[in-house]
Amino acid sequence: MFDTPPPDLSTKAGRKAWRHEMRMVAVRPRRWGLWLLTLGFLLVMAPAAFGLHSLWGWSPSLIGSLLMLGALPLLIASAVLRARYMKGRFTLPGDKR
Numbered sequence: 001m002f003d004t005p006p007p008d009l010s011t012k013a014g015r016k017a018w019r020h021e022m023r024m025v026a027v028r029p030r031r032w033g034l035w036l037l038t039l040g041f042l043l044v045m046a047p048a049a050f051g052l053h054s055l056w057g058w059s060p061s062l063i064g065s066l067l068m069l070g071a072l073p074l075l076i077a078s079a080v081l082r083a084r085y086m087k088g089r090f091t092l093p094g095d096k097r
Contacts, residue, residue, distance in 0.1 A: 007021070022085075022086070025081060025082050026077070026079075029074045029077050029078040029081070030075065030078035033072075034075070035071075036070055037071040037075070039064070040065065040067030040070075041064065041068065043063050043064030044060070044061050044068070046060040
């Protein structure tokens with residue numbers, strides 16, 4: 001998958017570079033998923049915290065639940081993408097698995 005050798009995790013600089021590299025994988029789905037999850041949680045908590053009982057004729061709890069349900073595939077996809085990236089990164093260039 002990659003033409004570069006696996007990262008060197010024996011040094012502090014290598015581990016720091018690896019953490020940075022992994023943070024840059026699947027940024028958009030993870031970020032969108034976390035925003036949707038946060039917004040959904042706030043909408044689920046809104047009726048009790050703010051006395052808000054209707055948004056455009058819809059229940060805030062229902063909208064929040066739908067947003068949290070929509071965040072789930074994004075967060076799962078980001079985890080799968082990171083796992084696939086890590087597997088490909090640690091596979092040696094000549095190794096076919």
